[in-house]
Amino acid sequence: MKRSIVYLLLAFVLVLAACTPAAQTATQAPQQGGEITLGLVLSTLNNPFFVTLRDGAQKAADAAGVKLIVVDAQDDSAKMTAGIEDLINKKVSALLINPTDSDAVVPAIQKANEAGIPVFTVDRGSNGGTVVSHIASDNVAGGKMAAEFLCKAIGGKGNVVELQGIAGTSAARDRGQGFNEYMSTSCKDAVIVAQQTADFNRDKGLKVFENILQAQPEIAGVFAHNDEMILGAIQAAEAAGRTGIVFVGFDAIDDAVQAVKDGKLAATVAQQPAVMGQMAVETAVKYLKGEKVDASIPVPLNLVTKDTVK
């Protein structure tokens, strides 16, 4: 009986060990001398978003004539810490970190602080240590952008529904704030008839919007804090045979871009990972050359619509 548990544990350890390939760190030795070498630590390169971010950073580094060493942490906090320590040992001029986890990254950032290497966080922040600036998408501006588009698409009047993300998360807070500020100041004739949370997830989006459809016989437009929820809402409207509703999402995930192409989704707000990578490198270079940089660098977003979809 006890033995079986031991065997199970052993099996678990073996399975885990088998699934842990070694981290791939770039093996470029930084050249000594007066030139700048930046270390970019990414949470994962399995996600196209971060691959694009890396390419943008590389382009900016080439343009500025600085070296860039890229480390892929493969979504593993231990690998991320090891990667950051390696870069500290290589004495890079600055660290650009996209943490796998905002808490797990803190000890590594503190080590960099002790070594006197300036740290910049990208896309995801850190909950500790000293960070020069945080480079991330401006969710408030994204919410405003969605509101502006929706307002125009419904002709500035009619009933509007907002599907909110998980209450208390920063994305839900910021996207909602940007959206509501614009609606209340620049789209006064539209009435927000329902604001309900669907926890960023597709099946709750379907359910909650089904209920709202029952409550509201007239709906002109819907904005959701992410694409998952808006795709659920589109399914609900289709099943109920309700047409003529303008749907706007956020994130530009593949399914949503496809829905834009199919004409089911009017627009989705897209982050620009390439621009994010570029701005991260530019900010670090600026700082190393002695210029002042802001503590938070908002990366602009853009809108994917039928006219701009690739």
Add this chain to the structure above:
Amino acid sequence: MSQVASRPVAFDRRAFFQRFGLVFSFLLLMIALSLLSERFLTPANLMNVLRQATINGIVSVGMTIVILTGGIDLSVGSVLALSVTVGASLMKQGTPVGLAVASALGIGTLLGVINGLMITRAKIPPFIATLGMLTVARGLTLLYTQGQPITGLPATFRWIGTGVVAGIPMPVILSLAVFALGWVFLSRTKYGAQIYLLGDNPTAARLAGVPVDRMTVLVYAISGFCAALAGLVLVARLDSAQPIIGQGYEFNAIAAVVVGGTSFSGGEGGLAGTLLGALLIETLNNGLNLLNVSPLWEQVVKGVVIALALLLYKVFSPPSK
């Protein structure tokens, strides 16, 4: 009323009062919502609530049977996810719909069997064993899908979720069928009686010749099967299987079972209560959306209403011996 035929009559009466208490709570909620929103008591909306309760309802059938044996199955959400993502990707690869559906149901059942074996063979407590399965199955789902949703499924399959037969949505028909089968299984077969006995007193069950280990594996297999079936209905409605689908479903199912009056210590309760419990929770969700209650208040209101429903039902049901 799902009691075993061999039970004393006194038990039946108490169970009847318990149910009555729950029905009363439910009616009270319906009346309150009808007064607060004129859109609530429309046929379209009531059908809507029924359809929404189906997913949790089907999962709760399996959960009820597990909890009746004194166990618990925390892995239903992850089991659902792994089953349907595999089923959905088979369909995308052109596997016949029937075969893909059977594979998904098979995977759900198999994961349930593994749960049962961990509990009976390795003697791991159900809470821990199924918690392990929750994590592993979710991890496997993420690996299998590479974190990407699987979208755009064949219309023949989607009919399970969107079809309407004689004015009744397919999901509703399916889940009523599952409840009916479960009810027959629990109250009209010897296995049902064995499950109640096992939950009531495992030692006595063993002495009475109940094949305890086999029964345990069976109930977890049923729970896995139900999770996979609920997942198929959900994916057919959504036209998409996402890697995080079904997250947190274990809590919804446990809530429906407990609100329905099935005892956590096993051996007491049944499916009629669970059906009411699932409907009550879904009616509440629907009402909160109709009334546009602020998301910041939503959870508080939900908790308070469920607590009130349980209190009322305690008032109605005579003290247990």
